[in-house]
Amino acid sequence: MSENNVTNENAETMADALNSVETVHVGDTVKAEVLAVEDKQLVVGIEGTGVEGVVPLKELSTQPIEDINSVAKVGDKLDLVVISTIGKDKENGQYLLSKKRVEAQKVWKDIQAKFDAGETITAPVTSVVKGGLVVNAGVRGFIPASMVEDHFVEDLASYKGQDLELKIVEIDPAENRLILSHRAIVEASKKEARKEIFEKIQPGDVIEGKVARLTNFGAFVDLGGVDGLVHVSEIAFDHVDKPSDVLKVGQDVKVKVLAVDEDRDRISLSIKATLPQPWDNIETEAPEGSVLKGTVKRLTSFGAFVEVFPGVEGLVHISQISHEHIEKPQDVLAEGQEIDVKVLSVDPTQHRLALSIKALTEAPAGSENHENNNSNNRGGNRNSNRGGESRGRRGGRREEHTSIPAEYQQDDSGFTLGDLIGQQLKDAAKGNDED
Template identity: 60%
Template sequence: MSENANNDKNDLLNALNSVSEVNVGDVVTGEVLAKDDEQQLIVGIDDTGVEGVVPQRELSSSQNFDDIKQGDKLQLVVTSRIGSDKEGGSFLLSSRRLEARKVWDELAEKSKNGETITAKVSQAVKGGLVVDAGVRGFIPASMISDHYVEDLNQFKNQELELKIIEIDPVANRLILSHKAILQAQKAEEREKLMDTLHEGDIVEGKVARLTNFGAFVDLGGMDGLVHVSQIAYERVEKPSDVLKVGQEVKVKVLSVDFDRNRISLSIKQTLPEPWDGIEEKAPAGSVLEGTVKRLVDFGAFVEVFPGVEGLVHISQIAHEHIATPGDVLKVGEKIKVKVLDVDPDRKRLALSIKALTDKPKESSSSSKSSNRRPSTNVDNNSRNNAPDEETGFTFGDIIGNELKKNSDDDNNN
């Protein structure tokens, strides 16, 4: 064989040896050869002697199909083989997935190092939130906040700091948590709170949750409970009647137990005391307008000022005998009352309705019958059900000298 023939043979062998094999998953460089009618790029894969196609949808977010020209070089990832001919077949290529691969690599590195990421919420779906972290990420509903969230749509388009819980690039799975971030922040704030919060302090907070028994107020790092009885001096049926979630409130710290994660708070103790100056506002003999708040066996509780209730004993409701206060009064009814007695130290206010009405004339027979009627008697059950000191009075306060005086007046008439 001639020397020239040997050289040609060696050149051919060298050329064959220089051709790289193309495998799915390889990152390759491709030169744009043409664009076809199906909006695809035809590219030649460097050092392989084979071609591939890049559909428009497989371009990265930074690439524009119309701007790409013949001869441009693109970094691509091989996603699949087109056709079954191993020698003459071509490959499906993508720059979008190569970009995503880089994002996955960055996310994996951050997860390994315990770093957090920031991503924008793209949509709320059943069960959680979808975010754009360069790749699709998902926040389960249970990992969105440190408390129950009813409306997930409120997070749409928000940028959230997130902790990577699970990452699997092969399965295209990225699970994230915002709750973990909030818990970490609150743990840090709680440490500061433990050093600064003391019983008796007056601080500001934000209403976090409302229940039937009270309101939880976020003090920054920990929630405290304002019991329904500590919301206002006047009677509050439901906390939601006077408070709203997110409302800024001033509270007094009643007790602190960090070991049990309990803080008791009061809103009403930051407000002016309603009984202050009651002797000037409601002196004995004055006439006031009030609202019937409660009816009990022994009388009616009437609110004459916010947080100030007085008792109209059943014997002071009407001149004639009544079986129960509910026979003539209704809760919520507006009435006028006369102040019989004021005890500011014990927060007692004795009131009368009948003192504002004329006593009807009675026949002698009815007077005798009236004299025989034990109108001021209250059974033991009524005594046992009398309200505590905070309500304003007790049964014993009411049946003293004032009732004796009224009975004497009736007999003299």
């Protein structure tokens, strides 16, 4: 073989080798071998190029890395994305590469596939920012505050570190934009649970629940995916100013179902209906002749209603307030006043409790004769009254009588009309007698 032929073959071999060297461009995905592992980076050789590059620690993974040696070792082959060049000499220079961005590309493809299929993803909340939550879904995802729950959440701090199931609302890999919703998951879950619960529960059922939210007008109780409302008036037999005074969020409670309205998506509940009834054992708790402490709850023209136990009120008729004549209970009593009362009679069936204040005080001197005289006068007054009524009818004159307001004629205390009008009838008879 001639010298010229050898020279030509060597030239062709060198040309072929140069032609086989691939050109590296920013944005390319290349394969590289780990040449060295340093504290903050990997040094790699890009296959088919004869050039080296570096992979910074922050570009190694989408997940936090504590030890770089746990990610790669010398000899490993990695798929990398070219981020930029380092140095002006292309052949002898180096490239800045990223393994994290290759992983992100795969993550975006996987998220896109789940989005297209209508599937959900689960991701941990990494931080709380203004307006919502940031999650790590392999790529950065954002949950707007309005999409965290199906109700307003004032403080989102408690969500940090939680794994949340999320619906993909918007995805744009080119803009690195991923919008997610946990509210959609909550609503879908509650919808399914709601359907099951509405099919299962009936008015009158007693079930277990957990206090989910407290408002000024009541407590919302989670029945297992559906919230029912316990109105403030249904929390206890005694008066409750604010639900938060007696209940706490997360507290387990027993409730009775009062009403179910699936069309309006409402369940009315009661806690007090599961408690012992106030009038149970009232004959033992408040026997006739016993002395109790009570609180004046209501004042009417005919007497005072006094609460002696939570949910148990008795009537102190105006004639039982004082040994002395009083025009109206408000003259000597005030709502909220604490007093001692004596039990005159008990009727647990009708929920009636007759009480007296004056029975606990000594009658003024001479009051016995005064009462006797009043007794005699009452007989005379009745006769005079009848005569007066006859005269009134004959003469066409219409008599004026004191009447009980309609709302008291069937008062929920259980007292009859005759019980409530006593003093007023006495006063009316006395007035007719004087006429």
